[in-house]
Amino acid sequence: MNQIHYAIIGGGINGLAVARQILLDKPHARVTVFEKEAAVAMHQSSHNSGVVHAGLYYEPGSLKARLCRRGVELVRDYCLTNQLPYDQCGKVVVALAHEEEGRLENIYQRSIANEVPGVRMLEAQEIQSVEPNCIGVSALHSPETAIVSYQIIAQTMANEIISRGGDVLLQQSVYALTQTPNGIEVKLENNQIHPTRFDYAVSCCGLQSDRLAQQSGDEKTPRIIPFFGQYYVIDATARNEVKGLIYPVPDPQFPFLGVHFTKRIDGEMTIGPNAFIAFGREDYAGGHVNLKDMWDYLSYPGFWKFALKNGAATIRESKTVLSPDYFLKEAAKYVPKLRHVAIKPATRGIRAQAMNANGHLEDDFVIRQQGNITHIRNAPSPGATSSMAIGEYIVREIMNH
Ligand SMILES: Cc1cc2nc3c(=O)[nH]c(=O)nc-3n(C[C@H](O)[C@H](O)[C@H](O)COP(=O)(O)OP(=O)(O)OC[C@H]3O[C@@H](n4cnc5c(N)ncnc54)[C@H](O)[C@@H]3O)c2cc1C
Structure with missing residues (x-):
């Protein structure tokens, strides 16, 4: 029998989710994952907040909204089936001042439109019933937001791919x-051509995807613009002062969620x-x-358009980079x-955040088709939450089309 052979480039959680989905839907297919590192999930998939986002923030109807909601179900089921840790610790998004309440209300309306279960608004005096040490003028509570280890999930998927007959190189x-004309040729960095010609390829290369x-x-x-995010671990004696996840109301100009308290699955806060x-x-x-990486964005006109528009956010964020004490002070506004x-x-x-030529950060997931090659061009947060739904979407909708 002539088997269809798929090449998946990138062994992060998205590449592995696509490879696994192909093997689930087409058990007779051959799947080869190419990963440049010595282990899977060495980049974004192991350097994130570990949050299973419930789908609060995303534009209703967008890929993010749809795939995040489906992704939650799939991640939860996968953890349950494979006995992987899954802690539904819940989350509050907290307004510190009345000026933030309009934006918080917008998030609430989006969460309703996205059918996120259990979400409700809390008045100031109700916040402590969820987070005893947190203050604010109001908050949104999402009880189903959870935490996991995406690195463990990715490694489990890689093992599953191998046990289903796939290769992880x-x-x-x-x-x-x-x-x-004979199929897709895979040229390696060392100039060698892989001997197999593939029928389909999916590129899931995160920070290198462009x-x-x-x-x-x-x-x-x-183009991918790399934005780093620094974390600090708080002293173990204080870790129980926060029960779950405490987030600020995000700045609508900025696609990132703001400095938050995140409980980790290993118990750290x-x-x-x-x-x-x-x-x-x-x-x-x-x-x-890395001069090449820096040159790539410094020579990109879109980057300068973005930089000019985001001076205030840049100054705010640079203070948190330069001073750990300022960083802590910002976080402690929520937990004095x-x-x-x-x-x-x-x-x-x-973060592998894609920016278009106008200097706008791509808000939604971007998945493009080039003949029989599919490229994931933008899959930042909630990309890990959505990974298995991204796998379904690519295999059942994009590649079947
Ligand atoms: C600071 C931070 C916090 C985040 N928090 C969350 C969160 O709480 N919840 C959530 O849902 N999402 C979160 N995210 C987003 C999430 O981590 C990503 O969406 C997800 O991990 C993307 O997975 P990926 O497989 O696309 O990319 P990656 O994990 O980056 O994997 C890409 C893989 O491709 C490989 N590769 C690259 N180029 C090549 C090549 N040429 N040949 C072969 N292999 C190649 C890389 O080595 C890598 O293994 C966060 C991200 C960051 C950075």
Whole structure:
């Protein structure tokens, strides 16, 4: 029998979710995942807040709204079936001042439109019934928001792919995908051509997604702009002062959710992440300038249009980068009891955020088709929550089309 052979580039949670979905829907297909690192999920999928977003914020009808809601169901079922940790600790989004309440109401209306279960507004005196040490003028409570380890989920999916007959090839960096009359050719970074010709390919390369797309002849834009997010872990003696997740009302000009208190599945309590331009797409330590990565955005006119429009947010975020104490002070506005808690830096995450040529950050997921090649061009948060729904969407809708 002539088997259909799929190449999946990128062994983050999205690539693995696509590969797994193909094997579920087409058990006779052959699937090969190419991952450039020595293990799966070494980038965004292991450097995030670990939140299973319930779908509060997203424009009703958008891919994010739809795939996040479906993603929650699939992640929850996957964790249950595979006995992976899943803690439905709940979340509050807190308005500190009356000026923020209009924006909070908008989020509430969106959460209703997105059919997020159990969401309700809290008045000031009700907030402590959910988070005993949190203050605010009002809040939105989402009891179904949960936490997980996406790294553990990704590793479990990789094992499942192998047990279903797929291949996960590590340390295989792909340079380009080329459609030839005999199928899709996979050219590796070391100039070698993989011997197999594939029928279909899906590129899920996160921080490198625009480069592989462009090298494969897809459109030049949107481009990935790397925004890092720093986390701090609070002293273990204070971790129980916060029960679940406490978020600010996000700045509508900025696609990031703001510094929040996040309980982690290992029991740690973190604050973060802030959002600031990174000097390298994979610079987790924060000290290594990658000139190629920097040149890519400094030479992109869209970046300068964005920078000109976002001066205030840049100044605000830069203060949190320069001063851990300022960072803590901002977070402690929600939990004053923690104003002087000891904190230590935890690892950074770097967001693969796509920006279009006008300097707008792409708000929705962007998934493009180029012949038999599908490119995920933008899958930032809630991309991990949505991963298995993104897998379903690509396999059942985009590739079937
Ligand atoms: C700070 C931060 C906080 C976040 N918080 C949350 C959250 O709480 N909840 C949530 O739902 N989402 C969150 N996200 C978003 C979420 O982490 C991402 O949407 C998701 O991990 C994206 O998965 P991915 O597989 O697309 O990308 P990645 O995990 O980045 O994987 C891409 C993979 O492709 C590989 N690769 C790249 N180029 C090549 C190549 N040329 N050849 C072969 N392999 C290649 C990389 O090595 C990598 O393994 C957060 C992200 C960040 C950065």
